[in-house]
Each structure stands twice: as structure tokens, then as C-alpha cells.
Amino acid sequence: MFNAASVLASLGRMARTSELKRLGVSERELTRAVRQGEVVRSRQGVYALPDEDPGILHAAEHGGVLGCAAAAVLHGLWVLHVPKERHIWLGVNGTARGRSDSCRIHWDAGHVEVGVLPPVRNTLLQLAVCADEETFFAALESALRQALVHVRDLAWLRLRLPAARRWLVDFARSDADSGLESLVRLRLHRLGISVRTQVTIDGLGEVDFVVGTRLIIEADGKENHDGTKRHKDLRRDAVAAALGYRTLRFDYDLIVHDWPIVEAAILAALSTL
Structure with missing residues (x-):
């Protein structure tokens, strides 16, 4: 007789009585396991581990x-x-x-x-x-x-x-590295602004977006807040400036919660290029 909890753990999901029986778990073992709190019955004939x-x-x-x-x-x-x-x-x-x-x-x-x-x-x-x-x-x-x-x-x-x-x-x-990039591209499209995505620039590397010929837009996720990453970003922006590009960098909170500021910044930058 097989242990019900062990079989469910090996499946990695809940299961019906019929499937557990095929895998060697008896009705008696299921009754015992439920009484002991080793498995739970989510509905008649369906069992799961307690931490599901x-x-x-x-x-x-x-x-x-x-x-x-x-x-x-x-x-x-x-x-x-x-x-x-x-x-x-x-x-x-x-x-x-x-x-x-x-x-x-x-x-x-x-x-x-x-x-x-x-x-x-x-x-x-x-x-x-x-x-x-x-x-x-x-x-x-x-x-x-x-x-x-x-x-x-x-x-x-x-x-x-x-x-x-x-x-x-x-x-x-299929080339959006994050949902933030998807949001930025969609929102700019609504404004009639076309962007190039995941662009490789000689001497700089890959950037999230290029608008026109000289505006770079970077979308930084929640994880990009440590000091080392901040220094690398500032250095990249300086290199981009030396190459004749202007960089606008926006984090998660700005893109998700403060989009009007992001939009205004992009439109203002485009008006000066």
C-alpha cells in the first residue's frame, strides 16, 4: 500500500480518487491520511496536500x-x-x-x-x-x-x-524583456509614436527603445534599485550622451503609477530633437 501524501507529492498536484487508486493508494489509506491531516479532501473524490x-x-x-x-x-x-x-x-x-x-x-x-x-x-x-x-x-x-x-x-x-x-x-x-516594456510600447503606439525595440548601439550595447534617431528610452524593473545597478545605468547614460544620444530612464512606479509624467517627458524630449 502506498502513502497518499507521498503519491500526491510525487504528482505535484491534487488528484482524483481513481488516479490515486491506479497509483496504489487504497480507500483505507485515503481515509487514514485525511483523518491524520496528511491530505485534504477539496471535494468528494478529489484530494490534495494541506499546503496546496x-x-x-x-x-x-x-x-x-x-x-x-x-x-x-x-x-x-x-x-x-x-x-x-x-x-x-x-x-x-x-x-x-x-x-x-x-x-x-x-x-x-x-x-x-x-x-x-x-x-x-x-x-x-x-x-x-x-x-x-x-x-x-x-x-x-x-x-x-x-x-x-x-x-x-x-x-x-x-x-x-x-x-x-x-x-x-x-x-x-516576442522580444519584450518585461511587462514594463510592453506597456511603454503600447502606450507610445496609442500616441502615434513608433519605436525600435532591443536596439544594439555600437559602443553602448543593447537598449530597450530608440525613438527617432537619438532618443533612448529605458524601462527599469522593480529589481533595478541597488547601488551597483544604479552606477552602471549612470555610466551607460553618460556613454550614450557622448555618442550623441539622450536617455530617458523610467522605473516601475513611474511607468505603472505615474504615466502622465513619463508621457510628458517623452513628448518634451521629442520636441527638442
Whole structure:
């Protein structure tokens, strides 16, 4: 007889009774493990380890799996905003269990497997329906960057997107190093400003954006705040100036929370070049 907790740990996810039985776990062992607190029963016939993500347990209680922004985060995508409300994917033929007034249900195409996140393309579709276009776009470019979606996934996604969001699939690229870069490119596009991304400049190296011929824009993430990184950035900016470029550098808080200042700075710089 196999230990229920050990089998669940080896799977790395929750599982149905039928799957655990196939792997050698008996009904008696499951009853014992639940009584001892070694495993939990999220709903009839579905078991998990006690330290399972609360969102995943909550989704299983309702008959589905975690979806939308929370699933995107677990997939490793860059997500601008994660709502407090839990989103659950039931697939195309799922059955909601219990009260669902505390969560949002997604019924998009596919079939749910216990403990398995929705495919990345489904997660992106859910984001497109629930979130603003910037959150969706940044997550989409994050998925492209990590090769988590491919041409057939983009075709599947575009076909099912709201009409107003389809252009974002065509506009998306796979070279954005962070969601911040995705936000900057999208917002500048709305202003009618074209940028070149991930540009290599002789004597300087690679920069995030070049606008026109002489304006460099750098988007620094949350992690770029230590003294050593600050010194390297200042040196790069000085080298860029010596080469005839002007550099504008913006951090996470400026781009996400103070965009009007960023926009004004870029427009002012462009007016003088």
C-alpha cells in the first residue's frame, strides 16, 4: 500500500480518487491520511496536500481549476493587476459546484483536468475578457517571450477574442524583456509614436527603445534599485550622451503609477530633437 501524501507529492498536484487508486493508494489509506491531516479532501473524490495553493483548492471546491490572472501568474506570465475576486475555469462542459457568487466562472473551450492549470492560450483569453487591454497585452508578450504560445495558439486566440482586442495579437512581439516594456510600447503606439525595440548601439550595447534617431528610452524593473545597478545605468547614460544620444530612464512606479509624467517627458524630449 502506498502513502497518499507521498503519491500526491510525487504528482505535484491534487488528484482524483481513481488516479490515486491506479497509483496504489487504497480507500483505507485515503481515509487514514485525511483523518491524520496528511491530505485534504477539496471535494468528494478529489484530494490534495494541506499546503496546496488556497486558490487552487477553492477552484477545485467549485468543480474547476484556477483561471484568469491568478493562473497567468502561476504560468509565470507578467501580470499588471491581479483582482481579489477568484476566477475559475470549468471548461466548455464543466459543472459548477456550490455557491459561485464569490467568484467568476469561465466556460471557454477545453476540458478541465483536476489540479492542472488551463492552457496558456485559455488563460490569455480569460484575461482579454476580464482585464483591461494593457494587462492582456503585457501577459501576451510575456507568453511570447517565453515561447509559451505558438502560431496555432495565436490563431486560436485571435478567433475567440472580442473584436476590439484582436489587433493586439497582431501588434504583439516576442522580444519584450518585461511587462514594463510592453506597456511603454503600447502606450507610445496609442500616441502615434513608433519605436525600435532591443536596439544594439555600437559602443553602448543593447537598449530597450530608440525613438527617432537619438532618443533612448529605458524601462527599469522593480529589481533595478541597488547601488551597483544604479552606477552602471549612470555610466551607460553618460556613454550614450557622448555618442550623441539622450536617455530617458523610467522605473516601475513611474511607468505603472505615474504615466502622465513619463508621457510628458517623452513628448518634451521629442520636441527638442
